[in-house]
Amino acid sequence: MVDVEGSRVLSADTDEQQPRDPEAEPGAKPGTGPGAGPAPEAGPEFRPYRHPAAGWGAAKSVSRFLLRERALVDGPRAIMRMNHENGGFDCPGCAWPDDIKGLHLDICENGIKHVTWEMTRKRVGREFFAAHSVTELSGWSDHDLENQGRLTEPMVYDPGTDHYVPIGWKDAFELIGSALRGLDSPDQASFYTSGRLGNEATFLYQLMARELGTNNLPDCSNMCHEASGRALQASLGTGKGTVDLKDWETADALFILGVNAASNAPRMLTALAEAHSRGARIVHINPLVEAAATRTIVPHDFLDMALFKSTPTSSLNLQVRIGGDMALLRGMAKAVLERSATESKALDREFIDRHTVGFEDYRALCEATPWEEIERQSGLSRSDILKAARVYGQADRSIISWCLGVSQHEHGVDTVREIVNLLLLRGNLGREGAGPSPVRGHSNVQGNRTCGIDHRPADAFLDRLAEVCGIEPPREHGLDTIGTIEAMRSGAVKVFVGMGGNFALAAPDTSVTCAALRNCDLTVQVSTKLNRSHLVHGRRALILPCLGRTEKDHQRAGVQNTSVEDSMSMVHLSIGMKRPASPHLMSEPAIVAGIARAALPDSATRWEWYVEDYDRIRDTMAQALPGFEDFNRRVRLPLGFRIKQPARELVFLTPSGRAEFSTAALPDVVPAPGTLALGTMRSHDQWNTTVYSDDDRYRGVKNLRTLVFMNRADMRDRGIGDLGPVDITSTAKDGSRRHLHGYLAIPYDIPRGCAAGYMPEMNVLCALVDHSTQSDQPIMKHVKVTIEPAA
Known part of the structure; x- marks a missing residue:
């Protein structure tokens, strides 16, 4: 079995005092760390994988998952609707384009798991929160948190009892609105977006932030592409x-x-x-x-x-x-x-x-x-x-x-x-x-950027937004993900709104990110399921449950559809197939509009009117966004439409008007003697921060996530045996160190001087200061570490 400290963050040798994180305390049972799956039923195993990808292995894995989730009816129904034109819904997983030849099973193992995970019959309502305090839930594994099911109604944190308690939508919006109205500057708020947000909600979200007066629009692209x-x-x-x-x-x-x-x-x-x-x-x-x-x-x-x-x-x-x-x-x-x-x-x-x-x-x-x-x-x-x-x-x-x-x-x-x-x-x-x-990693993450989620917006975009929407957007660049964490940490950002995702686990430097979130006056998480970010919260906190991609979205004009953009610039419609998990859920556009009206009571923007019929949002987007002209008609064409890319037509919008060669020197990426370059990655039975199990079929791993893959020669040089426990230490640019203890080393076909392990567990090793000076991205694929036999 894995040492009980195997998934714990035991120390961070920084100059400042680190606050205690319940999810980072030592002594919890195996499988309860950040990102960990269910406690394994047997010991860890490793056998090199020697079979084809997908095929019968994928079919067997899907069957087991559907059986485990009791989705033998809903799962197959979803399979016949997912990624299909004419009334289908877009898989909320990856952003790979839909088949263009009418394939009727344009699906994959992880997509089916992702959809089934969303369509679960399990529910997390007021009774659940009454029975479990935040402190107790902080000791649960992340798999167990999400496995409780779908959130059913808005909840607000009660610091007196350490429980989340119900709150009405109107009161929730007013709580957010009063917090935003009370800020000394709109730049004291930051509005994060994950890739799951549809184009229509995305457009309203950035419009709200800019009408408030800030370009603080971090998103998951800041950490990926x-x-x-x-x-x-x-x-x-x-x-x-x-x-x-x-x-x-x-x-x-x-x-x-x-x-x-x-x-x-x-x-x-x-x-x-x-x-x-x-x-x-x-x-x-x-x-x-x-x-x-x-x-x-x-x-x-x-x-x-x-x-x-x-x-x-x-x-x-x-x-x-x-x-x-x-x-x-x-x-x-x-x-x-x-x-x-x-x-x-x-x-x-x-x-x-x-x-x-x-x-x-x-x-x-x-x-x-x-x-x-x-x-x-x-x-x-x-x-x-x-x-x-x-x-x-x-x-x-x-x-x-x-x-x-x-x-x-x-x-x-x-x-x-x-x-x-x-x-x-x-x-x-x-x-x-x-x-x-x-290759974009999350459905509609590219659409988020196209539709305005950008902390460094171009002047041309802002000019057109101002003309079409009648607002005066701010011109100063806003905060990205790293900047938002630093600003929350210092107190410069007091309100954090997370539109989807699991920010506490997705971001680097886990203990620092958690401390930053806890330093906020208010954190708001718009989610479908319980996750770590609901437990790592500000002095006041809200959980706002929203519809999933698979669910019907009923508004005044009837059932609505939303649009998404894949990684190859195709924009198409998605329409849910299931009854919502709860009558108290709201759609993402409706939630954005509710927040906007509460924060901007005198706004001339017709927020409620937009939500009645999403065609109205698309009509405005058609005027504001280049490439979206005649949006409502074109998006209803078979397979939707492709946004033109000027460079594909050999039109280069560069200063020279041509494609520009670059002449950068080669970086020195060879690890110093005694150190290794470690890259973080996902396991196969995982989607972003959602962990379905502790297995990684394609890498031959069972019942284990607290591991590090190493070259056998590197293991031999350090006196590390197969599945031997090791301590991992990273050293940041500023000299601070971070540690993981009791991980198991697995010999793997990887170049000498290299190592690899799973996120989000290993995000703790990625210091906040270790972000690229070229892109401001966290350097999660090149962490400098030493690995030694466990003390």
Whole structure:
């Protein structure tokens, strides 16, 4: 069994006194730490996974989950409606695009689990809160908190009894409104958004914040793809990828960097299998060879399922060291340029001359970068890098796709710009089957940014918002996630509103984040289920329960639908199928409107009118947001519509009017002697901070989350045995240290000098000061640690 301290945060060697966190106290039973799943029924196990991704393993896992959740009727009904056009609802999981050819089972294992988790028949009402104090609940595991079921009515924290008690919606709104009206400055409030928020609620939410007078609009993108957006904006003049599913279907080569598709975007497996079957080359670049980078059986391919026939999903796997992606990309570019000396077609000179600037400087940089340094920083041999370069050079059309393994680094912006550099060399932009393709991790997180959730809004956006909505929005940049935590900690932010998500666990530096939340005068969490953020609260606190994506949204004009944007800029409708979990739930647009009216009693904005009929919100969005013209008609087209990306049309909204090469130096990512680079990640049976079990099927782990994956040679050097208990210490930029004790070390196929473990448990190791100077993202994929046998 795991040591009782295995999931506890025992110390943080900082100069200041840290407040005690109930969820971070030692001595709790196994499985009760932040993010932990249910207490394991048996001891931890590890057996290397050697089967195809998805297929019968996924089917078996889904069946067990539906049985456990007693959803044998609702689960299959949801499967037939999820991600379907004409009355279907959008999966609240990942942001991978829906199939464009009318596939009737465009689903995945984790999507089914996510939806079933939302549709549970379990309820958390006033009786539950009367029976359990906040102090008691703080000792529960995060799995057990969410497993209690759906929240049913608004609750307010009573400090006298340490219990949440019922409160009416009107009184809840007035409590928030009076707190916001009483602030010395609107910048003393911060309005956080998770990716689950639909476009219509998103637009109203940012409108409310800006009418109040603040751009404090942090969101989960600040922790995930902020680097991608800034890099693409700088290089191409657009903060999004340029490709769509049709491009994936026609590409000759696919390069997948820092992505664990089988768990984080499982429907990508279909695209990978189809690409391999038509002869496309697929290169996976990741420190771990994940299940998606081997073989798959696509569940909706019934013949392959019946015959147990798997399809390869990779032509080449390169295990780059953590943080070494940029060096690998530089090496590929160097190889392409070297070939151009003897092969005229190695470069697309016409494209480079007509559509780019900075090429000669970039060429000189590549020529000046020694192969020895590229090998050292990437952790790969020159011969391996040349293999990837040959795949790229031989392909007429290439897509490069990436996720958090690229963005959550100090040099994340530079790395994404290096991706664009490589694409530009061969004109892989502005034509079918080619371009950059970031993989967004959460449904509608891209739509949130498109519809105004941005702490650094462009002047053009604010000008149009002012003209259409009749407000005068603030022009100063607001606070992002890191800035909000720092401001709550110092007392500069007094009111925190969380629209979805689980901020206390999703953010870095768990004990510091918790202390910051507790320093607020008021915290408000809009949620569907109980989570850690309800227990780590301000002096006053509200829980506001909202409708889920699967539920019918009844308003005065009838049942409403909402829209979402996937990671490839397709906008489509989603309409719930189930009766709401409680008659006391409100929709997200209605909750935003209620808060807005209470905080802005004299507002000329017709908040209540908007909520009566979401078409009215969309009509205003059509005027305020570029690309949303004729919104109500276009979103009702089959599959919706795609927002135009200027760079796809070779229109570059950059200062030069062209695509811009970048010339950043390679960062030094080689760990110092005795240290390791640790990356945090999700397990397979997990979605963001929601943990379904303590298993990780695709990595061969059962009954264990408090673990660290290590190279066997690194374990041997430190005298660590298989499943041996270890102590992990991180050292931050400011010299402060953070510790985890009693984790179990698992030997794994990972490069020397690298280690990996699960978030949110390991978020405690990610110091708040360790955020990228390029993107302000927490550096969750490159934590400097020492690992030693447990004392």
